[in-house]
Amino acid sequence: MPCPHRIGIGNDIHRLEAGRKLILGGVRIPFGKGPLGHSDGDALAHAISDALLGAAGLGDIGRHFPDTSPKWRNASSLLFLRRVRQLLDRAGFVIVNLDSTLGLERPKVAPYIPRMQKKVARALGLRPEQVSVKAKSGEGLDAVGRGEAVRADAVALIEPR
Numbered sequence: 001m002p003c004p005h006r007i008g009i010g011n012d013i014h015r016l017e018a019g020r021k022l023i024l025g026g027v028r029i030p031f032g033k034g035p036l037g038h039s040d041g042d043a044l045a046h047a048i049s050d051a052l053l054g055a056a057g058l059g060d061i062g063r064h065f066p067d068t069s070p071k072w073r074n075a076s077s078l079l080f081l082r083r084v085r086q087l088l089d090r091a092g093f094v095i096v097n098l099d100s101t102l103g104l105e106r107p108k109v110a111p112y113i114p115r116m117q118k119k120v121a122r123a124l125g126l127r128p129e130q131v132s133v134k135a136k137s138g139e140g141l142d143a144v145g146r147g148e149a150v151r152a153d154a155v156a157l158i159e160p161r
């Protein structure tokens with residue numbers, strides 16, 4: 001019998017600019033810089049959205065939330081997660097679990113991870129234990145390491161309801 005589970009991958013990167021709010025996984029983190037983006041630039045929520053849409057074969061975040069639409073300007077990316085949940089529900093899928101990694105040189109985001117897990121889980125109708133968030137610095141290398149960007153990678157496992 002074929003395995004009924006489906007896996008999806010997502011990633012996102014945003015340039016960090018002075019004066020923008022830093023919001024990751026729906027959690028505001030005090031810092032002098034934040035992601036440039038049409039929405040709030042929440043790279044973690046975007047990567048998770050793409051992983052879920054990919055797992056369900058429903059395209060990607062650009063298709064469902066075009067950055068040309070004024071509707072999504074400065075939007076909270078938790079709205080994207082709620083909408084993605086509806087799309088998966090309509091397609092007959094439930095989420096098994098998510099895993100993700102944030103890449104950010106500064107600030108240290110580890111203290112905020114439990115709140116990110118809760119926020120993402122609530123938006124998706126999951127338990128926090130189903131949402132894994134990890135973080136690492138860029139070791140001084142590449143755009144993340146130079147403190148110029150925030151990156152997120154995510155994988156999602158879903159199954160038919």
Ligand code: MG
Nearest residue numbers: 012041043046
């Ligand atoms: Mg993005």
